[in-house]
Amino acid sequence: MPIVLTSLPQVSAGLAHIFTTLLSSCYVGSIYASKEARLQFSSNNLRIQAGHIRNKERDERWRDDPDVIRARLVAVSLATLTCCMIIFCLFWYLVGGEAKFISLAIRETLTHLGLRFNDVSIYPYLVTPLLFLGPLYALFLSESLPFQRSWSFNKDVFPIFFSVKGLRNYIIAPITEEVVFRACILTVYHLSHATRNKMIFLSPLSFGAAHLHHAWDTYNRYGRSSAALKRAVVSTLFQFTYTSIFGFYCSYLFIRTSSVFPPIVAHIFCNIMGVPQPGFEIRQSPNRKWPIVFAYLAGIVAFTFTLGPWTHMEGSLYWK
Template sequence: MLEPEHVLVRQVHTKCWVCVVSCLLLACLYVGSLYVWKSSLPRDHPTVIKRRCASVLLVAALSPVAVKAWAHWAEIRVNVSVWELMGVRMEGFIPAVTLPLLLAVVFYLGPLVHSAMDNPGGFTLELHSAFDVQSWRSCVGDAVWLRDQVVAPVTEELVFRGAMLPMLVPCAGPTGAIFTAPLFFGVAHLHHVIEQRRLHKESMSVILLVAGHVVGAVVCHSFCNSQGLPDIGSALRHPQRSALLFSYLMGVLLFVVLLFPLTDPFFYGTIPVCRLAPAPESAC
């Protein structure tokens, strides 16, 4: 009577082992692709940027193949396409672009107010640039901007979110997968620490603060890359400290209040990856 239970446990453990190893291999492939080009130039040099962008774009393009290989290896069978499992679909597209971005903007309310206080003209100029065709042309011609605002968000989200969530859901469930995937993302960014220490660019404390990134949808990722980390220290020393800290606090509170309403599945349609969960009817 105990044999079927033992077989079930063994299958679950094997599946988890396959899921974790698959994610690790994919993370290593992504990071490893950045270093196939031998160069002593800094990471912000246009030549380095172009080569690395080509590498990660190739890895991102191959990520559906990795998911397909994982599904075969783990003996996973679902009646949806690989792209749908990875979250690339038209259903709920507009809400998926706008609502998470709204959440990100709300979360950055403090830094945005901070920027407007310190440089009203610059803040207005940024708003004007957002609707100026010439400004966009200038940005597209900037290798650093393309890397930070386009290539990095698209490839990192596709690999570390789109490809890894399907791999983790059968083992960890949807909630566990959401909190586990960023761990692989964080480990994959340790190479920035090594690289910056090698170039003696920053102190270790500064490097550790900037090595991590917010995991989210591509537009949120791009927006967060453009804003950087909130400068709380500067806010505490600001002449209008009280008003500024209030805006920081309001941003966090509004984010918490709006988080669940704006991420309600009602806006985004069915979630194909939930079909991989052990109990999709209760988990999703």
């Protein structure tokens, strides 16, 4: 007779914080675990013009070097599997820790991580494109949408799906980051009975903090000067803010739908679109200034009104 689980023991808030630190450290630390994945910079004194990236020297290893990217893709993929195993071990312990409970622990792990293809409709996947109505309209004006005149397979598809940098930016990073920083971490906080507001607005701070290590890369690439330090601090603070806000949104999607797939798709879409640049787009099409402004405003309004209704899923594990 199959075992039916009606409730799980509660995890303390302190233990949830420990697990969050462990999961985040496992993911970020994985890219420094091997020599192939670590960055390497020259210690030579450098004199370059402020605001310019210096030339890469021999024997240096930069973030966008293909061999570094490959090593890091392997590292974060293994780290993500490890994080999922940590969650499985936690559930196995909570349900009894005996061999007969392994299948039950697997089921609870897949359900809580949102890795099951449940009854999520198409609507949660459409909310993010609505927010980007302005940039999408600007792409339409420049005839850069798929199958328009300025769109091409080699320029717009190959770099995303068939290059090592595209694989990192648009496939592996969004998938692994959402599984770890959304599914795994929110699962732990859910088990601690954290409130929805804490899960949405506090847990993503670990996602933002996970990007702080990019400051060292920026500081070295821009010459290790006071100007480079200022640039590293400013860019890192901006990235922390942007990724944290984006984390709020993806956490909301995950909690509303009990599925990790809407956040993954939103993450991929946002990475492809990049940060909106209305000023640049208006300069590109000055005779369409007000239609572009209207498209941006319409997208924000549509996003605001559809975010709640379109992400509502009956029987959501997290949103009750």
